Amino acid sequence: MFDPAQYGSVFQALLAEERLNALGPGTPNRKVYSALQALSPEQAFLPHSIRDAGMAQCSLAGLWLYHDYLEESHHISQSVSTSTGSYWHGIMHRREPDSWNSKYWFNRVGQHPVFPGLCEAANRIAEQESSLPETQFLREQRQWDPHRFIDLCEAGRTGKSEAERLCRMIQLREWQLLFDYCYRQAVGA
Numbered sequence: 001m002f003d004p005a006q007y008g009s010v011f012q013a014l015l016a017e018e019r020l021n022a023l024g025p026g027t028p029n030r031k032v033y034s035a036l037q038a039l040s041p042e043q044a045f046l047p048h049s050i051r052d053a054g055m056a057q058c059s060l061a062g063l064w065l066y067h068d069y070l071e072e073s074h075h076i077s078q079s080v081s082t083s084t085g086s087y088w089h090g091i092m093h094r095r096e097p098d099s100w101n102s103k104y105w106f107n108r109v110g111q112h113p114v115f116p117g118l119c120e121a122a123n124r125i126a127e128q129e130s131s132l133p134e135t136q137f138l139r140e141q142r143q144w145d146p147h148r149f150i151d152l153c154e155a156g157r158t159g160k161s162e163a164e165r166l167c168r169m170i171q172l173r174e175w176q177l178l179f180d181y182c183y184r185q186a187v188g189a
Helices: 004-015 030-038 053-066 070-077 083-095 099-109 115-129 133-140 146-158 164-187
Strands: none
Touching: 004 030, 004 053, 053 070, 053 083, 053 164, 070 083, 083 099, 083 146, 083 164, 099 146, 115 133, 115 164, 133 146, 133 164, 146 164
16 A cells, blocks of 8 residues: 655655546646745655665656656656666656657666566456456566556557556556655665
């Protein structure tokens, strides 16, 4: 279970509202724009010290994306030349929506440490929420396939599949797992 309180008071306040983001760009959450704009990495991670600046930046890229500020997230993620920076970059392009570009960035991700947990979560969510034929791969896969998920999100977003809500639920869990990974790496936990 994702608990914003475990990330300190600054992140907790900005993650208090659970958002089931759209598969497309969504609508920026204007209520938090000023707080996001004023946020520095050092302030965001208090009371912890930052041990990995790249992962701290990735956490902030994820935070902007969570609130549907794709351009701000993109600006940060494209400046982090790591597998995790590419992961946030790929999610942003998936939501933009630019499937081809998203797949390009996921090719740069390779095998990411959150993939096993995401594969298990997607399997569980799909098992509970969907019997659609096009989601069968989610119920059966033993290794996360970001390209197939991109294709399913595109089909859900464009109405070619009824899997939109399922994709949004998996996308939220993906965000939670990746944010948690970034935060823990950033503070050396």
